[in-house]
Amino acid sequence: MNFVHVDIIKKLLEGKLFFNELIDSYISNNIFFTLEELKKIFGDIYYSINSISSEQTDISEDSRLFIEKICEVCGNELKYQYYTYKYFVKFKNEVDLNRYKNIDMVNLKYFLMRIDDDAQVDYNIELILNNYTFDEQLIEDIVSTNIINKIDVLNKLGIESFNYGLFECNISIFIWY
Numbered sequence: 001m002n003f004v005h006v007d008i009i010k011k012l013l014e015g016k017l018f019f020n021e022l023i024d025s026y027i028s029n030n031i032f033f034t035l036e037e038l039k040k041i042f043g044d045i046y047y048s049i050n051s052i053s054s055e056q057t058d059i060s061e062d063s064r065l066f067i068e069k070i071c072e073v074c075g076n077e078l079k080y081q082y083y084t085y086k087y088f089v090k091f092k093n094e095v096d097l098n099r100y101k102n103i104d105m106v107n108l109k110y111f112l113m114r115i116d117d118d119a120q121v122d123y124n125i126e127l128i129l130n131n132y133t134f135d136e137q138l139i140e141d142i143v144s145t146n147i148i149n150k151i152d153v154l155n156k157l158g159i160e161s162f163n164y165g166l167f168e169c170n171i172s173i174f175i176w177y
Contacts, residue, residue: 004035005057006083010066034081038052038089054086054087056083093141105138112124112128112142112147
């Protein structure tokens with residue numbers, strides 16, 4: 001849902017947008033975002049946006065006048081966003097599949113899958129941390145497509161990378177999910 005829709009702005013300014021409404025929206029998968037947030041979210045996780053469309057709702061004459069007043073103060077650049085109720089984003093993952101065909105990447109996938117299966121976890125983590133340079137997209141791509149217990153595997157890698165002193169790696173793994 002669009003956080004800058006005119007009805008949301010009015011509720012916020014009137015002090016009538018309650019935290020429990022936001023929580024209820026989140027639980028029902030109607031999460032509030034702005035258009036810029038959507039662009040940043042998809043850009044940060046290596047996806048390219050093919051298209052963004054929107055659903056606009058009918059608004060009252062009072063709301064239309066309210067939008068005009070906002071535009072007088074803030075400018076007309078965001079005007080259409082105030083009418084937008086929901087955004088629909090079509091995107092694709094920017095994965096270079098050839099990168100994962102060499103034997104090192106096959107082995108890395110195998111080690112991560114063994115961690116996922118709880119088979120020689122410490123040994124496989126040690127192999128990964130001692131033999132691979134971490135790349136956020138690499139880990140993200142392999143884990144998202146080949147690992148069932150994604151959070152467990154990332155947490156195990158994150159904890160051990162911290163123990164190895166790989167702090168940048170540790171932070172990026174924990175932030176990923």
